[in-house]
Amino acid sequence: MNNTAKNIARVIFWIIEVLLAFRLAFKALGANADNIFVRIVYSLTKIFVVAFEGIFSRTSTKVGEAIATVVAMIIVALIAMVIIKLIKPKTGISVENAEHTAESSIDE
Numbered sequence: 064m065n066n067t068a069k070n071i072a073r074v075i076f077w078i079i080e081v082l083l084a085f086r087l088a089f090k091a092l093g094a095n096a097d098n099i100f101v102r103i104v105y106s107l108t109k110i111f112v113v114a115f116e117g118i119f120s121r122t123s124t125k126v127g128e129a130i131a132t133v134v135a136m137i138i139v140a141l142i143a144m145v146i147i148k149l150i151k152p153k154t155g156i157s158v159e160n161a162e163h164t165a166e167s168s169i170d171e
Contacts, residue, residue, distance in 0.1 A: 069150050076143035080136060082108050087132040090125060111135045 086108045088094075094101045115131040115138075 069147055072143070072147050072150065076139060076146075079108075079111065079139050080143075083111060083132055083136045083139065086112070087129060087136070090128045090132065093125075108132075108135075111139060 082104055085104045089101050089104060096102065096105065112128075112131045112135045115134040116127065117131075118134065119127060119130055
């Protein structure tokens with residue numbers, strides 16, 4: 064079960080990182096913000112980038128947005144690593160193992 068949880072977490076964070084990479088590429092290449100795909104990527108990733116905008120006030124807007132996106136990618140990757148590490152493997156005795164142990168003690 065916990066491998067499933069880890070895999071789900073990995074996929075979610077992978078999708079976020081890919082979207083942030085698209086955002087970085089679109090900003091760096093000057094993509095048309097009126098394009099529907101570009102608008103969707105910008106709106107989905109805004110929540111991850113907004114906290115890091117304006118870190119360097121003396122840079123141009125384009126460079127500042129790129130820096131904010133890179134910082135967001137790094138922070139999301141670190142958070143993903145921590146969350147995936149916190150998902151502990153399932154411990155304890157399984158029901159099948161408990162039944163087998165109970166049957167063998169009855170036979171004795």
